[in-house]
Amino acid sequence: MKKKTTSRQKSEFLWGWLFILPTMLGLIILNIYPMIDTIKQSFYKTGDFGKGNVFVGLKNYEKVLGDAEVWQSLWNTVKYAIVEVPVSIVLALLLAVLLNKKMKGRDVFRTIFFLPMVVAPAAIAMVWKWLYNSNFGLINNAFNIKVNWISDPKIAIYSIAVIGIWSVLGYNMVLFLAGLQEVPRDYYEAASLDGANGWHQLINITIPLISPTIFFVLVTRIIAAMQVFDLIYMMIDLNNPAWKKTESLVFLFYKYSFEQSKKGYGATVVVVLLLLILILTVIQIIGQKKWVHYE
Amino acid sequence: MKKIIYKTLIYLLLVIVSITMLVPFLWMFLTAFKTVAETMQVDPFVIIPSVWQTQNFGNVVKAMDFAKLYFNTLSMVGLRILFAILTATLSGYAFARLEFAGKKLMFSLVLLQMMIPVQIFIIPQYVMVSKLHLTNTILGLVFPGIVTAFGTFLLRQAYMQLPRDLEEAARLDGCNIPQTFFYIMAPLTKSAMVALGIFTAVFAYKDLMWPMIVCPDNRATTLASALAKMNGQYQQKYPELMMAALISCVPMIILYIFFQKQFIEGIATSGGKL
Numbered sequence: 001m002k003k004k005t006t007s008r009q010k011s012e013f014l015w016g017w018l019f020i021l022p023t024m025l026g027l028i029i030l031n032i033y034p035m036i037d038t039i040k041q042s043f044y045k046t047g048d049f050g051k052g053n054v055f056v057g058l059k060n061y062e063k064v065l066g067d068a069e070v071w072q073s074l075w076n077t078v079k080y081a082i083v084e085v086p087v088s089i090v091l092a093l094l095l096a097v098l099l100n101k102k103m104k105g106r107d108v109f110r111t112i113f114f115l116p117m118v119v120a121p122a123a124i125a126m127v128w129k130w131l132y133n134s135n136f137g138l139i140n141n142a143f144n145i146k147v148n149w150i151s152d153p154k155i156a157i158y159s160i161a162v163i164g165i166w167s168v169l170g171y172n173m174v175l176f177l178a179g180l181q182e183v184p185r186d187y188y189e190a191a192s193l194d195g196a197n198g199w200h201q202l203i204n205i206t207i208p209l210i211s212p213t214i215f216f217v218l219v220t221r222i223i224a225a226m227q228v229f230d231l232i233y234m235m236i237d238l239n240n241p242a243w244k245k246t247e248s249l250v251f252l253f254y255k256y257s258f259e260q261s262k263k264g265y266g267a268t269v270v271v272v273l274l275l276l277i278l279i280l281t282v283i284q285i286i287g288q289k290k291w292v293h294y295e
Numbered sequence: 296m297k298k299i300i301y302k303t304l305i306y307l308l309l310v311i312v313s314i315t316m317l318v319p320f321l322w323m324f325l326t327a328f329k330t331v332a333e334t335m336q337v338d339p340f341v342i343i344p345s346v347w348q349t350q351n352f353g354n355v356v357k358a359m360d361f362a363k364l365y366f367n368t369l370s371m372v373g374l375r376i377l378f379a380i381l382t383a384t385l386s387g388y389a390f391a392r393l394e395f396a397g398k399k400l401m402f403s404l405v406l407l408q409m410m411i412p413v414q415i416f417i418i419p420q421y422v423m424v425s426k427l428h429l430t431n432t433i434l435g436l437v438f439p440g441i442v443t444a445f446g447t448f449l450l451r452q453a454y455m456q457l458p459r460d461l462e463e464a465a466r467l468d469g470c471n472i473p474q475t476f477f478y479i480m481a482p483l484t485k486s487a488m489v490a491l492g493i494f495t496a497v498f499a500y501k502d503l504m505w506p507m508i509v510c511p512d513n514r515a516t517t518l519a520s521a522l523a524k525m526n527g528q529y530q531q532k533y534p535e536l537m538m539a540a541l542i543s544c545v546p547m548i549i550l551y552i553f554f555q556k557q558f559i560e561g562i563a564t565s566g567g568k569l
Contacts, residue, residue: 009394011471011472012393012394012395012472013395013396015389015393015472015473015476016389016393016394016395016398017389017395017397019385019386019388019389019393019476020385020386020389020390020398020401022381022382022385022386022442023382023383023385023386023405023442023443023444023447024386024401024404025442026382026441026442027404027405027408027442027444028404029423030416030420030438030439030441030442031408031411031416031444032404032407032408033419034415034416034417034418034419034420035411035415035416037418037419038415038416038418038419041418041419095309095312098305098308098309099309105309107555109309109312109313110559111552111555111559112313112316112317113312113313113316114555114558114559115316115317115320115548115551116316117497117562118497118547118548118550118551118558119501119544119547119548120500120501120503120518120519120522120543120544120547121501121503121519122501122503122518122519122520122522122523122526122540122543123323123519123522123540123543123544124319125526126522126526126536126537126539126540127319127320127322127323127537127540128319129526130322130323130326130533130536130537131319131322133533135335135337136334136335136336136337136533138318138322141337141340166315166316166319169312169316170316171562171563174559174562174563175563178563223412226412227412227413227414229503229504230501230503230504233503233523234503234522234523234526237527250414250504253414254504257417257418258421258507258508263418266418267418270412270414270415270417270418271415273412273414274411274412274415277412281410
C-alpha cells in the first residue's frame, strides 16, 4: 500500500511539472524576467548610439519626481479615472438592476449595451473624434452648441472619460447582472411585504448583497483606468492645444520609451505607475472591510 | 396605473441608453458613404448621404492593404488562441488536480503576472523581439501571448469545479495521469476553453500599443495599429477614416451578434482584465 502511494506521488510530481512547464517557462521569460529588467532599467540612463547604459542610481526617480510633465500626466490620469470609474459603475449598476427582471427585450438591451466591448478602441476613438468635431461634428450640430470638446484644455480629458464610460458601461453591467443572479428572490418578496419601495430595496438589499461584485469591479476598473492609453493616443495629436492636459502616464511611458528612446526614463515612469496601482489596491483592500459583505 | 408609468419610464431610460450606444456606430456608417464636402456642410446639416459614395471603400482599400491587415490580425489571433488554450489547459489541470513540490510557488508567479500592469513587461519584450529579428512579423505580434497566466487561472477554476469521482473512476480503470487528463478531464472544460478563446481573440484584436511597437510597417501590422496610422495621416478626410473604421470592426460585430451569449460570457467570466 505504502509503495503504491509513493509511486502515485512520484507520477504526480513528474506530470505536474511537465504540464506546467510550458506555461512557467513562458511566464518566466516573457513576464518575470522583463519585470525585473524594467525595474533594473529604471536605475540606468539609456546610452546613446550603442554606448552601454550608465548606472545612475535613483537619479531617474529624482528626475521623475521633479518633472512637471510627469506630475501633469499623473493629474490627467487621475482626472480621467475619477470621472470614468464612479460614473460607469453607478450607471452600470442602475442598468443591471433595471434589466434584472423578466421583461421584453432584455437580451436585446444587453446585447446593445455590451457592443462597444467588441470594437477596437482605435476605431471607437476615431468615431468619437468625429462626433466631437467642433465645426462639423454631430454633437455640436445636433444640440446647436459650440464646444471644443477635445481641443479645449479644460474639458478635453473629461470628453475622453465620457468615451471611456460609453465603452465600458455594458461590460460593468454584465458583471453586475451576474452578481445579481446570486441574490435570492425571497429577500425582495419579504422586503416588499414589509412595504420597502424600490429605492429602499436597492440601498438595503441589493447593494450590500452584491458588494463583493461592486468591490471587484471597482478594483479592476481603477487599475484599468490608471492605464488609459489607446483613447488618448488616438484622440489627441501633437498640434492639439489640449495635448499637455490629456497625456496620461502610460502615454508618457510610450512617448519616452518608444518615440524618444529614453527607455531608462520610460521604465521609471512605469515603475512609478506600478507602485501607484499597488498602493491604490492595498488601500481598497483595507477599506473594503467597512462596506463589503461576504456571506 | 402607477405601475404602467413606472414601466414606461424604465423602457424610456433603456431606449435612451441604447440610442446613445448605437448612434456612434450609425454615424460611422453614414459618414463612410459621404463625400468630404458633405461632411463639411452644416447648413443644412447632412445626415444621410445624397449619393452613397461606394468608391470610398475602394480608396481606403487602395491606401491600406486591408486584406493583408486582416490576414495579420487573424493569424495573430488564431495563434494566440491556439497557444493559450494548449498551455493553459495543461497547466490549469496540474494546478487544480495534481500535488507536487513547488506548486504553490509556481502558482504565486501566475497570480503575480495577473496583478501587474502589462506596460511593465513591454520594453524587455520589445528588446527580445528585436534581438530575435521578429519585428514586423506575425510571430512578433504573437510573442507576448504565447502563454497566459490569466488563462491558466481560468482553466484551473474550471477543473476545480469538476467532481473528484471522475478521476478516481478513471484511475481504478487503470488510466494514468496523462490519459485521465486527455480523455476524461480536458473534454469537460470545453466551455472554459471557448471563454478563454473568445477573451484572447477580443483582447488581441483590440490591443494597440504592442502592434504599434513591434510592427511599425504598414503591411505587417494589425487592424488597430493601421487605424492609428491612418488617423494621423488623413486628418480631415472623415469619410475615408470612417470607412476604414467600419471595415475593421464590422466582421467582429457580426460575429458578436451571432455568438453574443458566448462573447458576453467569455468576456464576463474572465473578469477585469480588459
